[in-house]
Amino acid sequence: MSYSxxxxxxxxxxGKSKRMKSEISKALHNICYQPILxxxxxxxxxxxxxxxxxxxxxxSELIDKYVKSNFPGIKTVYQKxxxxxxxxxxxxxxxxxxxxxxxxxLPGDCPLIASGSLKKLVNRKIKTSSAAVVLMTTASNPKxxxxxxxxxxxxxxxxxxxxxxTYAEKQMNEVNSSMxxxxxxxxxxxxxxxxxxxxxxxxxxxxxxEKMVKNGNKVACLKISNSKEALxxxxxxxLSKVEKVMQMTINEKMMQDGVTIKDPGSCYIGGSxxxxxxxxxxxxxxxxxxxxxxxxxxxxxxxxxxNTKVGSGSKINSSVIIDAVIGRNNNIGPHSYIRPxxxxxxxxxxGAFCEVxxxxxxxxxxxxxxxxxxxxxxxxxVNIGASSVTVNYDGYRKNKTIIEDNVFIGSDTMLxxxxxxxxxxxxxxxxxxxxxxPSNCLxxxxxxxxxxxxxxxxxxxxxEMKE
Numbered sequence: 001m002s003y004s005x006x007x008x009x010x011x012x013x014x015g016k017s018k019r020m021k022s023e024i025s026k027a028l029h030n031i032c033y034q035p036i037l038x039x040x041x042x043x044x045x046x047x048x049x050x051x052x053x054x055x056x057x058x059x060s061e062l063i064d065k066y067v068k069s070n071f072p073g074i075k076t077v078y079q080k081x082x083x084x085x086x087x088x089x090x091x092x093x094x095x096x097x098x099x100x101x102x103x104x105x106l107p108g109d110c111p112l113i114a115s116g117s118l119k120k121l122v123n124r125k126i127k128t129s130s131a132a133v134v135l136m137t138t139a140s141n142p143k144x145x146x147x148x149x150x151x152x153x154x155x156x157x158x159x160x161x162x163x164x165x166t167y168a169e170k171q172m173n174e175v176n177s178s179m180x181x182x183x184x185x186x187x188x189x190x191x192x193x194x195x196x197x198x199x200x201x202x203x204x205x206x207x208x209x210e211k212m213v214k215n216g217n218k219v220a221c222l223k224i225s226n227s228k229e230a231l232x233x234x235x236x237x238x239l240s241k242v243e244k245v246m247q248m249t250i251n252e253k254m255m256q257d258g259v260t261i262k263d264p265g266s267c268y269i270g271g272s273x274x275x276x277x278x279x280x281x282x283x284x285x286x287x288x289x290x291x292x293x294x295x296x297x298x299x300x301x302x303x304x305x306x307n308t309k310v311g312s313g314s315k316i317n318s319s320v321i322i323d324a325v326i327g328r329n330n331n332i333g334p335h336s337y338i339r340p341x342x343x344x345x346x347x348x349x350x351g352a353f354c355e356v357x358x359x360x361x362x363x364x365x366x367x368x369x370x371x372x373x374x375x376x377x378x379x380x381x382v383n384i385g386a387s388s389v390t391v392n393y394d395g396y397r398k399n400k401t402i403i404e405d406n407v408f409i410g411s412d413t414m415l416x417x418x419x420x421x422x423x424x425x426x427x428x429x430x431x432x433x434x435x436x437x438p439s440n441c442l443x444x445x446x447x448x449x450x451x452x453x454x455x456x457x458x459x460x461x462x463x464e465m466k467e
Contacts, residue, residue, distance in 0.1 A: 013108030014057030084202030
């Protein structure tokens with residue numbers, strides 16, 4: 001059934017996050033490296049509505065900035081005073097002419113809701129010709145939720161909030177998810193008639209259900225198939241619990257698609273990460289942002305990868321990689337730090353305890369261990385000896401080092417930029433290179449070595465006398 005041209009979505013994200021005890025809007029708190037709002041908007045976009053409005057209030061400038069940067073087609077609407085959920089929906093009334101005939105209203109703190117459930121909710125509203133459909137679930141411990149009160153035919157009579165429920169109503173376990181699909185005309189005919197005679201002195205969107213029923217309108221309900229999708233977030237404890245659910249949801253989807261995750265409970269993978277088949281994710285890995293991991297990779301324990309593309313067949317061992325492009329069949333780590341704007345070719349090795357920053361390393365080159373490479377272009381089949389450094393900063397600006405193909409750099413070498421080492425050159429261990437090295441030259445820069453006879457004996461005696 002096609003309904004996208006007649007469907008609008010309103011997301012309520014104006015709350016003050018009182019129980020979160022935070023200066024940040026609740027909708028911008030992260031789970032699995034993305035704001036709560038990211039997951040809601042991603043699910044909404046999958047059903048392709050006519051338009052989407054996010055109602056903002058507390059720290060509205062932060063949500064507005066996030067939405068504009070990440071979901072530019074979505075409009076934010078400011079709610080000057082936070083007087084309840086019905087009052088928040090009323091803030092969108094000025095866009096009534098732009099709204100579809102069906103309006104999906106969602107809270108800004110339910111990141112687990114799936115697009116499939118939203119489709120079912122809208123379809124139920126259309127098929128039953130109801131004024132509204134409430135998405136509900138059953139809860140073994142319904143404390144804190146609004147209770148669904150139904151007639152014998154299963155139609156909704158009203159929704160009672162926890163604080164206003166009688167003892168008998170509190171025993172009911174059919175609860176409101178705070179997700180609805182409304183008929184636009186009937187919604188706005190009733191919403192301004194809601195009062196605030198309740199324990200919170202707020203205008204509840206739930207009260208509109210009873211108004212509709214009293215006016216002779218039908219209100220239906222839809223039980224969500226996976227009750228976890230209805231989980232909301234009110235405090236940091238619930239934030240942690242929902243993140244655990246999201247963590248397993250993401251990881252299980254990865255495993256279903258052909259990725260091996262050795263210990264799903266210890267690995268955190270962001271919702272926008274892509275991992276291809278036959279890759280293995282070892283325990284305690286953290287993969288974030290828009291990272292893409294190719295096929296047949298091994299991401300070793302305690303690796304942190306952010307906004308990075310890793311080519312097929314590469315092995316990353318206990319390393320941190322940020323905003324980089326790693327080629328095919330690379331071997332990185334353990335304990336290396338690959339910083340932004342680093343690009344590697346195929347069959348590159350970056351060994352233990354190395355740092356690489358804003359550099360390009362071409363095919364078959366090696367930086368085996370304990371080296372720093374910054375602002376550098378390394379050609380093909382280059383070997384950088386242990387403890388070597390490209391000295392890129394002169395105290396005023398960053399300077400570039402160029403190392404051409406088939407160069408051998410001996411251990412403990414300092415290449416003081418700007419400097420170029422030509423093709424096939426060899427730089428002797430322990431050298432400090434300040435001038436260009438022509439192709440196929442041997443460069444050596446050392447002070448003369450002196451061996452003083454019995455000098456070690458005299459040295460030790462001198463030290464012993466001082467003690």
